[in-house]
Amino acid sequence: MVALVKTESPRISRREFLMAGAAAALTWPHQSAAAESLETRFPLITFTKPFQNVGFERTAEIIAEVGWSGIECPVRAKGQVLPERVEDDLPKLHEALTKRGLTLTLLTTDVAKVDPLAERVLRMASKLGVKKYRLAFFKYNLNKPIPPQIAEIKAQLRDVAALNRELGLKAGFQNHSGRDDVGSPVWDIYEIVRDIDPEHMGTCFDIGHATVEGGTSWPIEARLMEPFFTCVYVKDFSWAKETKGWTAKWGPLGEGMVRREFFDWLKKSSYSGPISQHCEYLNGDGPEEMAAMKKDCALLKSWIWK
Numbered sequence: 001m002v003a004l005v006k007t008e009s010p011r012i013s014r015r016e017f018l019m020a021g022a023a024a025a026l027t028w029p030h031q032s033a034a035a036e037s038l039e040t041r042f043p044l045i046t047f048t049k050p051f052q053n054v055g056f057e058r059t060a061e062i063i064a065e066v067g068w069s070g071i072e073c074p075v076r077a078k079g080q081v082l083p084e085r086v087e088d089d090l091p092k093l094h095e096a097l098t099k100r101g102l103t104l105t106l107l108t109t110d111v112a113k114v115d116p117l118a119e120r121v122l123r124m125a126s127k128l129g130v131k132k133y134r135l136a137f138f139k140y141n142l143n144k145p146i147p148p149q150i151a152e153i154k155a156q157l158r159d160v161a162a163l164n165r166e167l168g169l170k171a172g173f174q175n176h177s178g179r180d181d182v183g184s185p186v187w188d189i190y191e192i193v194r195d196i197d198p199e200h201m202g203t204c205f206d207i208g209h210a211t212v213e214g215g216t217s218w219p220i221e222a223r224l225m226e227p228f229f230t231c232v233y234v235k236d237f238s239w240a241k242e243t244k245g246w247t248a249k250w251g252p253l254g255e256g257m258v259r260r261e262f263f264d265w266l267k268k269s270s271y272s273g274p275i276s277q278h279c280e281y282l283n284g285d286g287p288e289e290m291a292a293m294k295k296d297c298a299l300l301k302s303w304i305w306k
Helices: 014-041 054-066 083-098 116-127 146-167 187-193 209-230 263-269 287-304
Strands: 044-047 070-076 102-111 132-134 170-172 201-206 229-234 236-242 243-251 275-277
Touching: 044 102, 044 287, 054 083, 054 187, 054 287, 070 083, 083 102, 083 116, 102 116, 116 132, 116 146, 116 236, 116 243, 132 229, 146 170, 146 201, 170 229, 187 201, 187 209, 209 229, 209 263, 209 287, 236 287, 263 287
Parallel strands: 044 070, 044 275, 070 102, 102 132, 132 170, 170 201, 201 229, 229 275
Antiparallel strands: 236 243
């Protein structure tokens, strides 16, 4: 007869048990804090252009329902807030947001130089605690040499930066895409802002437009402009062939040419600040638009907060 030998499960001493529990207790809060720090480091807002005509209260409702923490508001001609009405209307939008725990984080403006209307907009922004804004677009005259045009824009923006210093603001020059847009190559923005105090003048770095213009070279442009980031803009696109040739069509995040690798790099970068999601392929706040915005927002959160 074969003797059966009773085996015992290895015992864990009281000391080992307590040490394991302590380790688990230390690990869990650390993981939670890491996730929380990314949310704090990169507040996720949205550009309200697609639904800027729905009213201030409804705007705040949309932001809360979709899951963004605040907005980038067009304060410009044909914008959500008209510049000449900034003292009356911007506080109303600010109030609609703050009573829901949301922020008015960034203004998109027509500011290209210091003039009376620009001062009104920027002083109201400062009064409401809005610290960042986007500059107007600039266009090249392709019938004239480029370097003198860059020098002229740079001189204008030095004056704007001086006003920003007085008001505690920082402007951002968006890189766009187009044959005559200042900022399409991105290197021209660097040339314009590199000698201006980065506390008051920088770039709203748009990874969508950078990919349109640069294709696979976006890591170069992103690294070049990293010290000057005012905000990071996110939108996606696909190339479509039309009768006049190939064109970039904006669409849902994750379905186009913008690479997730950009966000992996962003988390390793020195940048800490707002990320503004642009859903410019949408128009309005109907059920389909709301569903698309929620999907885009959820995907971006998974890319930047995890």
